[in-house]
Amino acid sequence: MTTTTPRKPRKAPRQARAKATVEAILEATAHILVDEGVERLSTNRVAQVAGVSIGSLYQYFPNKEALVLALLERHVSKMLGLLSKHATELIGAPMEDAVTSYVRVVLETHQIAPRLHHVLTLQAIDLDLSALADWEAQARKMVQGYLETRRDDIVPDDLEMAAFVLVHSVEAVVHRAIIKEDDVAAIPWDRLEKELKALILRYLLSETPG
Amino acid sequence: MTTTTPRKPRKAPRQARAKATVEAILEATAHILVDEGVERLSTNRVAQVAGVSIGSLYQYFPNKEALVLALLERHVSKMLGLLSKHATELIGAPMEDAVTSYVRVVLETHQIAPRLHHVLTLQAIDLDLSALADWEAQARKMVQGYLETRRDDIVPDDLEMAAFVLVHSVEAVVHRAIIKEDDVAAIPWDRLEKELKALILRYLLSETPG
Amino acid sequence: MTTTTPRKPRKAPRQARAKATVEAILEATAHILVDEGVERLSTNRVAQVAGVSIGSLYQYFPNKEALVLALLERHVSKMLGLLSKHATELIGAPMEDAVTSYVRVVLETHQIAPRLHHVLTLQAIDLDLSALADWEAQARKMVQGYLETRRDDIVPDDLEMAAFVLVHSVEAVVHRAIIKEDDVAAIPWDRLEKELKALILRYLLSETPG
Amino acid sequence: MTTTTPRKPRKAPRQARAKATVEAILEATAHILVDEGVERLSTNRVAQVAGVSIGSLYQYFPNKEALVLALLERHVSKMLGLLSKHATELIGAPMEDAVTSYVRVVLETHQIAPRLHHVLTLQAIDLDLSALADWEAQARKMVQGYLETRRDDIVPDDLEMAAFVLVHSVEAVVHRAIIKEDDVAAIPWDRLEKELKALILRYLLSETPG
DNA sequence: AATGAATGAGACTTCATTCAT
DNA sequence: GATGAATGAAGTCTCATTCAT
Numbered sequence: 064m065t066t067t068t069p070r071k072p073r074k075a076p077r078q079a080r081a082k083a084t085v086e087a088i089l090e091a092t093a094h095i096l097v098d099e100g101v102e103r104l105s106t107n108r109v110a111q112v113a114g115v116s117i118g119s120l121y122q123y124f125p126n127k128e129a130l131v132l133a134l135l136e137r138h139v140s141k142m143l144g145l146l147s148k149h150a151t152e153l154i155g156a157p158m159e160d161a162v163t164s165y166v167r168v169v170l171e172t173h174q175i176a177p178r179l180h181h182v183l184t185l186q187a188i189d190l191d192l193s194a195l196a197d198w199e200a201q202a203r204k205m206v207q208g209y210l211e212t213r214r215d216d217i218v219p220d221d222l223e224m225a226a227f228v229l230v231h232s233v234e235a236v237v238h239r240a241i242i243k244e245d246d247v248a249a250i251p252w253d254r255l256e257k258e259l260k261a262l263i264l265r266y267l268l269s270e271t272p273g
Numbered sequence: 274m275t276t277t278t279p280r281k282p283r284k285a286p287r288q289a290r291a292k293a294t295v296e297a298i299l300e301a302t303a304h305i306l307v308d309e310g311v312e313r314l315s316t317n318r319v320a321q322v323a324g325v326s327i328g329s330l331y332q333y334f335p336n337k338e339a340l341v342l343a344l345l346e347r348h349v350s351k352m353l354g355l356l357s358k359h360a361t362e363l364i365g366a367p368m369e370d371a372v373t374s375y376v377r378v379v380l381e382t383h384q385i386a387p388r389l390h391h392v393l394t395l396q397a398i399d400l401d402l403s404a405l406a407d408w409e410a411q412a413r414k415m416v417q418g419y420l421e422t423r424r425d426d427i428v429p430d431d432l433e434m435a436a437f438v439l440v441h442s443v444e445a446v447v448h449r450a451i452i453k454e455d456d457v458a459a460i461p462w463d464r465l466e467k468e469l470k471a472l473i474l475r476y477l478l479s480e481t482p483g
Numbered sequence: 484m485t486t487t488t489p490r491k492p493r494k495a496p497r498q499a500r501a502k503a504t505v506e507a508i509l510e511a512t513a514h515i516l517v518d519e520g521v522e523r524l525s526t527n528r529v530a531q532v533a534g535v536s537i538g539s540l541y542q543y544f545p546n547k548e549a550l551v552l553a554l555l556e557r558h559v560s561k562m563l564g565l566l567s568k569h570a571t572e573l574i575g576a577p578m579e580d581a582v583t584s585y586v587r588v589v590l591e592t593h594q595i596a597p598r599l600h601h602v603l604t605l606q607a608i609d610l611d612l613s614a615l616a617d618w619e620a621q622a623r624k625m626v627q628g629y630l631e632t633r634r635d636d637i638v639p640d641d642l643e644m645a646a647f648v649l650v651h652s653v654e655a656v657v658h659r660a661i662i663k664e665d666d667v668a669a670i671p672w673d674r675l676e677k678e679l680k681a682l683i684l685r686y687l688l689s690e691t692p693g
Numbered sequence: 694m695t696t697t698t699p700r701k702p703r704k705a706p707r708q709a710r711a712k713a714t715v716e717a718i719l720e721a722t723a724h725i726l727v728d729e730g731v732e733r734l735s736t737n738r739v740a741q742v743a744g745v746s747i748g749s750l751y752q753y754f755p756n757k758e759a760l761v762l763a764l765l766e767r768h769v770s771k772m773l774g775l776l777s778k779h780a781t782e783l784i785g786a787p788m789e790d791a792v793t794s795y796v797r798v799v800l801e802t803h804q805i806a807p808r809l810h811h812v813l814t815l816q817a818i819d820l821d822l823s824a825l826a827d828w829e830a831q832a833r834k835m836v837q838g839y840l841e842t843r844r845d846d847i848v849p850d851d852l853e854m855a856a857f858v859l860v861h862s863v864e865a866v867v868h869r870a871i872i873k874e875d876d877v878a879a880i881p882w883d884r885l886e887k888e889l890k891a892l893i894l895r896y897l898l899s900e901t902p903g
Numbered sequence: 904a905a906t907g908a909a910t911g912a913g914a915c916t917t918c919a920t921t922c923a924t
Numbered sequence: 925g926a927t928g929a930a931t932g933a934a935g936t937c938t939c940a941t942t943c944a945t
Contacts, residue, residue, distance in 0.1 A: 329926055748906055
């Protein structure tokens with residue numbers, strides 16, 4: 064299942080006009096992905112929706128995958144931006160603040176573009192795109208790094224495992240919460256945040272009772 | 274994204290030969306899905322791999338989606354089987370035993386056919402098939418039901434939310450653990466089980482410290 | 484310039500209907516090649532002219548090259564048929580009879596389908612198809628074989644070189660003669676035959692004068 | 694197969710820079726033709742390889758054919774140059790010298806740019822370009838002219854036919870010899886020359902034996 | 904003169920599905 | 925029941941050519 068298909072953009076747009084074209088193409092891609100579904104994503108349709116000729120599309124993207132990849136990379140880069148913005152807050156912060164900060168970052172990353180996030184996530188797996196895996200690795204590394212600074216206060220021994228459990232628990236719960244609601248506005252973000260903080264803090268700080 | 278395509282098998286195979294045909298078709302579908310990827314799944318290819326004519330395939334399945342659906346339903350039915358088998362153990366069991374039992378069920382469901390599970394999960398979302406959602410609903414209902422019998426011993430108030438958090442945390446962590454390892458055997462299942470039990474029990478039974 | 488594109492027919496037609504389809508496709512290919520030119524040869528056009536759907540074409544031929552190759556192989560096989568039919572006459576025949584026979588074979592091979600022959604020749608080179616090279620090799624081998632049986636009567640020492648010169652001289656002259664005339668009938672075949680026999684016999688049997 | 698597309702260069706380059714541009718374009722064309730194959734010859738690619746914008750290419754050449762034509766005309770003009778340079782030697786020369794001279798001219802023309810010669814030859818036919826036909830006509834005329842001055846010493850009656858046979862025999866044998874060898878350097882030019890001289894002289898001067 | 908962005912016809916090819924045998 | 929030939933819509937992608945800057 065290893066592909067040798069090129070996925071990188073063909074050439075960077077130099078003129079302003081070209082930049083607008085690329086922008087229109089990516090927006091159209093996102094639009095179709097979110098509102099019409101992957102199965103409707105075809106290069107022809109993207110070009111049509113973008114109001115651009117199919118030839119122009121192929122000037123900048125070698126194939127359909129490259130469109131999705133470009134979109135994914137933009138998205139992940141925004142996610143990583145949020146992560147690194149808050150990363151400094153964590154260092155040396157008391158446990159509760161650090162956890163609050165982390166949960167909020169995850170909630171925020173999912174609010175950048177919730178429906179696009181969902182679709183891109185699936186595509187990343189289907190197309191074997193690593194950008195998202197990079198994000199996860201980054202998050203795990205950061206969490207594990209923090210846990211190591213608090214090793215003495217923490218119950219779990221295996222910090223790698225602990226980071227793995229935490230990152231994916233939080234990620235999954237948030238993700239499902241968003242998918243569950245058709246209307247993103249309806250999600251009880253505050254309660255979700257509270258609950259996730261409880262989940263994490265108890266896992267890290269309490270001995271198993273009983 | 275809502276389809277009106279029929280997805281149910283056309284007619285049940287009555288003769289033994291027919292049963293074998295259907296079996297071969299589904300096996301071929303699974304094989305292609307797992308070993309070659311969704312993008313290679315075509316009805317013609319399935320028929321070829323199954324050693325059956327394309328006409329025969331359409332005798333039993335009205336379209337391509339029906340293949341995936343049938344496979345998914347089989348799989349989910351196995352998962353539900355495991356769940357209900359253990360369901361009785363849970364009722365009235367002490368908290369620790371109940372949690373152990375639940376975590377084991379989830380681990381077992383993921384071991385039925387790990388790679389197929391992964392692919393089907395993605396397809397279920399892409400094709401908007403509800404079978405998997407059914408499974409999740411079932412699991413949530415069961416967990417929530419159990420929590421209600423223990424309401425007094427439990428810290429979280431909102432049991433629906435608690436069930437949601439638990440089910441998806443466990444599900445996600447197990448799922449990622451399986452995907453992570455190319456060599457499935459290499460996963461430290463016992464440690465994973467221990468860690469998940471700690472996560473759940475502390476969440477349910479400990480007050481947030483600090 | 485080495486290609487890995489498949490060129491062999493996809494599957495052999497089993498039913499009579501399918502055989503007719505394949506036949507129609509190849510005839511259409513030949514027709515387009517001869518009457519409209521290579522640049523007009525497209526799979527769509529072939530299907531259209533053959534009165535067959537494009538899908539049917541691709542059931543039997545993996546791509547455009549395969550069409551040309553199939554046609555070429557049929558043609559070359561006819562040419563080789565003529566060659567081997569006369570091959571026996573040559574063995575042990577007196578020089579003049581053998582030469583007569585050879586020149587006639589070449590003339591005949593070019594009359595099987597003169598215009599198609601011309602186009603296929605070019606395509607064989609462009610597409611790097613070896614079928615025609617096989618024919619030439621065969622012809623050279625046969626001629627050289629005969630020359631060896633007459634080594635004592637023959638002036639040239641290097642029989643490989645002599646065969647090379649003979650085969651390509653005769654081939655080229657005949658080929659150009661056919662191309663030259665738009666009206667194929669107008670070619671003075673008998674005089675051409677006489678002249679080529681003279682060319683060969685003098686080359687083989689006379690010492691260079693002067 | 695008759696085209697009405699203009700094939701002549703659009704305007705002659707007046708400045709030195711423009712001359713360099715045209716030169717680069719033609720060199721790129723030749724390069725692609727020889728090293729990548731006709732199917733890879735696209736105007737965009739030529740421009741790219743030439744390090745010139747596609748717009749500039751169309752400033753000097755009205756279409757793709759014009760590129761090939763320009764190249765062909767340059768090549769044929771070199772060939773004609775060789776021919777006319779030796780033409781004077783032939784007049785009144787003794788038969789053997791004349792033949793030597795002619796064979797050498799043909800060998801030389803094929804050594805100008807053997808691989809390009811090969812490709813251009815094919816293209817000339819495909820695109821129905823007459824430049825090469827002009828060369829052949831010229832060569833035939835010259836040879837026939839010489840033969841007429843020697844009519845009394847010569848065996849063949851029909852001098853037009855004799856010239857036809859000679860020109861195409863020599864041409865074909867030399868051409869195939871070059872194609873046959875991957876490495877042009879490996880061709881036994883001297884033996885080829887000797888053999889072709891023998892072929893011609895015997896044909897012209899010896900009665901058919903036997 | 905030169906640039907390169909944009910165009911779109913059209914080529915190739917796949918694949919879900921139907922239907923005659 | 926089964927077969928496999930046939931279909932054609934639809935998708936991917938290229939490339940000759942134009943034109944605004």
